[in-house]
Amino acid sequence: MNQEEIFNNLLVMLFNEILDVEQKALITGSFKEISINDMHIIDAIGVKEPKNMGTVAKAMAVTMGTLTTAINNLVKKGYVTRVRSAEDKRVVLISLTDKGRLAYEKHADFHRRMVQTVMDGFQGEELDVLAAALEKLRTYFREFS
Secondary structure, eight states: OOHHHHHHHHHHHHHHHHHHHHHHHHHHGGGGSHHHHHHHHHHHSSSSSOOOOHHHHHHHOOOOHHHHHHHHHHHOOOOOOOEEOSSSTTTTEEEEOOOHHHHHHHHHHHHHHHHHHHHHHHHHHHHHHHHHHHHHHHHHHHHHH
């Protein structure tokens, strides 16, 4: 295999393995009814003040229609509430319910543990090199999308 094929295989496998590990770790018990995509929407909404739909759609790089469909499902399942802004009735604000906050915390804890596990496998300068390489990948994917 040449270097390009090696990198391609590594990126594809890493992406798929992260999704698989995340799926197995998060979509269990009380959260079997939602998908990883739902969990990422919950994460984008966050636990602070309510956010408008446009802000969340932009953060996730999805259309308003796509987000609306997902939010409708999360409202039905009891993870999200949706209200119209008192200041501007055209604006829809979304926030997490208690159930949504529990899902958010489980997702945040998963990421904390994942990052710590990865970091434990490297030392000093290796962490700096890994961080720089990951930042370059992130920049590439942002420009690509």
